[in-house]
Amino acid sequence: MRTPIIAGNWKMNNNPEATTQFVNAVKDHLPASDQVEAVIAAPAVDLPALLAAAQGSNLKTAAENCYFENSGAFTGETSPQVLQEMGINYVVIGHSERRDYFHETDADVNRKAQAVFANQMIPIICCGESLAKREAGEAQTWVQSQVTAALKDLSADQVSQLVIAYEPIWAIGTGKTATADQAQEICQVIRQTVEKLYDKTVADQVRIQYGGSVKPANIKELMSKPDIDGGLVGGASLDPDSYLQLVNYQA
Numbered sequence: 001m002r003t004p005i006i007a008g009n010w011k012m013n014n015n016p017e018a019t020t021q022f023v024n025a026v027k028d029h030l031p032a033s034d035q036v037e038a039v040i041a042a043p044a045v046d047l048p049a050l051l052a053a054a055q056g057s058n059l060k061t062a063a064e065n066c067y068f069e070n071s072g073a074f075t076g077e078t079s080p081q082v083l084q085e086m087g088i089n090y091v092v093i094g095h096s097e098r099r100d101y102f103h104e105t106d107a108d109v110n111r112k113a114q115a116v117f118a119n120q121m122i123p124i125i126c127c128g129e130s131l132a133k134r135e136a137g138e139a140q141t142w143v144q145s146q147v148t149a150a151l152k153d154l155s156a157d158q159v160s161q162l163v164i165a166y167e168p169i170w171a172i173g174t175g176k177t178a179t180a181d182q183a184q185e186i187c188q189v190i191r192q193t194v195e196k197l198y199d200k201t202v203a204d205q206v207r208i209q210y211g212g213s214v215k216p217a218n219i220k221e222l223m224s225k226p227d228i229d230g231g232l233v234g235g236a237s238l239d240p241d242s243y244l245q246l247v248n249y250q251a
């Protein structure tokens, strides 16, 4: 019922030339998009190259961030309206690196999610707890509150279309993957949170990704869990062969 969605998040890696080479290497080997949606989130400076190379293929495109205003005196920011005009499909919102290094708040994440929808794109909203929160036994309540804040004032129709990425901060780039059961546990809490805020129909439609040291060796087990509908993958999405193994995990 929910189409799996595997997204590479390149973070601040690759230039336009490397982007073109990557897409040319993968574009003829992607799954049918009604089977698995294959997405690449690239730095803003690489998006024109990503879009040009991906044209006519099954590859969907994402920005890694945007601002919540469409234009104006916001030096250095990326306009969601322009992303939409370029043909971008998704925008990653509220990644833990944005929250930590660039001080994005839950309120910013919510405003950005609204701006992405207002521009006919789909947000991939990130949430996840720190190691300290997990060790204090607060992972569930932390993620519940992040999700509740991120979805504020979004309609049921919008929420049924969006993607929520659960990325425990302690598992990002550390090689420490949450076990599939740990990931499932919080992804289930996220779905239950959506059900409480909306209803079961919306909760059944929202797609939930796990992110944090996802790699070809663990994708199958993670994807076998009932509430995990995809992956948001950093390091292992940078190599074309590794990326193809991830998006073709069903093969």
Ligand SMILES: O=C(CO)COP(=O)(O)O
Pocket (backbone or CB within 6 Å): 009, 095, 167, 171, 172, 173, 174, 175, 211, 212, 213, 214, 232, 233, 234, 235, 236
């Ligand atoms: O932050 C991530 C994806 O957004 C996860 O990064 P890694 O896959 O490198 O752990």
